[in-house]
Amino acid sequence: MATRQVLIAGKWQNAQASGTFTTENPATGQKLPDEYPISSWSDCDAALTAAAEAAVAMRSIAADSIAKFLRRFAERIESRAGELVEMANNESGLPKSPRLAEVELPRTTGQLRQAAEAAAEGSWTLATIDTKANIRSFLAPIGPVCVFGPNNFPFAFNSVAGGDFAAAIAAGNPVIGKANTSHPGTTRLLAEEALGAVTDTGLPPATVQLIYRTSHDEGAKLVSDIRTGAIAYTGSRSAGLTLKSAADRAGKPIYLELSSINPVVILPGVLAERLDKLAEEFAGSCLMGSGQFCTNPGLVILLAGESTERLIAAVKQRFEAATPAPLLSAGVQRSLTNAVKILQEAGAKLVTGGQPVSAAGYRFANSLLRVDGATFLKNAEKLQTEAFGNVSLLVVARDIAEAKAVLDHMEGNLTGCVYSAASGADDSAYDQLVPHLRHRVGRLLNDKMPTGVAVSPAMNHGGPYPATGHPGFTAVGIPASLRRFGMLQCFDSVRPNRLPPILRDKNPTGKTWRLVDGKWSTGDVGTL
């Protein structure tokens, strides 16, 4: 069996490998046929050199060409959809339909097209012109971006096709993709189409590169290299923090999306109004994709009482009625088993589930745990262990004061939800609790589960540490997500013909929003 090739400097080539790896189909546990290389430093080094050259070339490429590439790439993904869905299904165990074919793949091409539009329009750069002082600035490309994709979205967060990739490219930067090792084949097919689109549209050959795996040390070396501009990482907390530490020491911006348990508060009044619908909504959100979402509702805060007990019973019933879907890998099953053990050791009691399912592939029983507020407060850190999968912990607080205290112990999270009665019966409780929740989460929801992450300009898929590494940025939502990959470049008294087009008096597109003397406008300077 030949080892698959890496993509460096526009060429598929044999890796300088320190070893190889294979993967399994997690739905069956069967080994998949392909073998992939573990790259040694010389692959990383070659990719960095090519990326640095591409970054220079891309600085003088019109944003329109980058937009064309992104659109062309979306088309090519669509024309190879069948094979991609087949491969992703084999590697991830995620259902072909609707999940992969009708939801995730269209989301991915949709993101690429939105990113194309943002690149062409240029408003993401926050171009700012002070005509009186003749000082002008905008966010310019930051340089080569290393993208580390997660295991749970083989398309939509793929390191060579997903949200971080689209944002980094749209901002004018080449990408070095590090495949998630659970779906190297999907990543390879996507990289083939990316390279095709690069060729079709005449971008620098090293606009998109791909390596599959490195040692931890070489990953750290890659992100801290002088040629690296920035890093985007989505995945486990431990690996993420290792990369963060290396990048921080080298002064490289690293955008992380780490663990999040996404607290959901359900107040008594809403239970009186629609307990069953809520049980349905919660079970659906928690079990979707076997719970392997960054925004999975992993912790629910309830107030002690009879209706809360009925909700728990209703959820239990639904958890038990649903067949556990496969997890993404043996590793996910192992971590989940371990996390549930930690939660139990810290005082949580099983309501249902709690152990791997003995069936083909890697599955875990749909699991619900509960703990009272007082116990939670005694062991708050351990009881916030992320159980990445179809597991949720219910925290039953004695009263609002205890619920507040629980919220005060929450780490940073991507989302926080509060369900309250339509009647207004919970309004006072809402007003008391939300000040303790709002600043601990990136996105606050009302009466809605957190799992949906719309690609909206107003979305925040981010939040305070340790959910991410910086609370000012979002990984989803265009154009805001592009700003992670820009450096602020100011031009002070630079002669007009030497300015980048976006900062000249004439608005280069007639539709780029620029802040001119304190007013946002799409017009030319001098005509406002």
Added chain:
Amino acid sequence: MATRQVLIAGKWQNAQASGTFTTENPATGQKLPDEYPISSWSDCDAALTAAAEAAVAMRSIAADSIAKFLRRFAERIESRAGELVEMANNESGLPKSPRLAEVELPRTTGQLRQAAEAAAEGSWTLATIDTKANIRSFLAPIGPVCVFGPNNFPFAFNSVAGGDFAAAIAAGNPVIGKANTSHPGTTRLLAEEALGAVTDTGLPPATVQLIYRTSHDEGAKLVSDIRTGAIAYTGSRSAGLTLKSAADRAGKPIYLELSSINPVVILPGVLAERLDKLAEEFAGSCLMGSGQFCTNPGLVILLAGESTERLIAAVKQRFEAATPAPLLSAGVQRSLTNAVKILQEAGAKLVTGGQPVSAAGYRFANSLLRVDGATFLKNAEKLQTEAFGNVSLLVVARDIAEAKAVLDHMEGNLTGCVYSAASGADDSAYDQLVPHLRHRVGRLLNDKMPTGVAVSPAMNHGGPYPATGHPGFTAVGIPASLRRFGMLQCFDSVRPNRLPPILRDKNPTGKTWRLVDGKWSTGDVGTL
């Protein structure tokens, strides 16, 4: 002699001190009368607790009240200007007039008033509304900000009155100021007026707090504390990197302004046009404030030739004719002496100066060094040692290719300047060199020295590491500098009456710029 008090939770109180320190007048070397405490952890802890409470209270205070505080503070500074200028002159040796009284103090009050305007207007928050998805987001206050001020601007970058302070407060956050230990008295007077303005305008008592000094370990503990929201630091690279490391490990955003040598390229054509004026301009910029500016032109790149030799001679003459002004402290003199030694050991030759001046206080001879391009390239790291003071290194490159190579070895800097002929004679050289310079500096200037830093919305006083810790942010320029102290808060399907005013359909001020469905506007949602 009584030890001065720290300001914690709205009260001047005796520090829990682990020791005390005094300062000197650097113009005379004479000890100043006041004694200041070195705070132990219990002071930091008390300040953090009070700041966390103030942060909660500030979240429900109208931006208008914060604006009123900033304006009132500016008035109170002005009404105590005489005493402040006297104290700052004693502590810094900087001239009372025009520097302190007519330049820096008005700049400081101007910044506070611009920040007030930005706070009241709210456009800095980049409020974004997606009406279709009903998702809304904006930059909300990040929490208590620790501000570490530098030695070189006792007013304009003071930890309780300067640019970082104004930005942090205008963004809605309380500030814990850590005085620069070279001007504790100036900082104390400013904090007195800040507290007066807090009282006058009814802000939470702990909106502004002040400690003078801590051990390094306790500084690290302060910036990484769970109650801290963000940190702004301006000062030496070594102390800054110690804080950065602690803050990074705790996931706290830290904005650093570290060393910068601000390369200036002077092309041959401009020398033919105005050699003497240029010598004057350069000497003025380099010797102003004894060269103790973050944007001091510390490295000049020239092309070998007769006119370059004439420029060097003309600059030498001016350096020798000017009387060295006092440095900010004995420590600055020590560091400067050491830096010049390192430059010489690395191959630079003295053109003039090179040693401390034996006169009252702490002074250093106006110093010029030179090195050829080949030597520079051999020892590029050492030859970029920052000589913070009235010293500059001239790098004489053989030709454009060598000048390019010199630029390719430049670390990240705040600024980069290129002087070229008005005739267009240098245009080809400009076009060849600037692509090697642009992405290494935050601000590019044409035909102008870098020392002036206008408080313009388009300013970038920032740049790639190690000039700062993140190339996307600026420390000067309103409203952009406020965004460092915001966390992105998203509201997904949150009921209208629960939204913060800035995200409701009605524009709360009628003048706040918001991105509504992709268009910037100051109108109400639904009327656009």
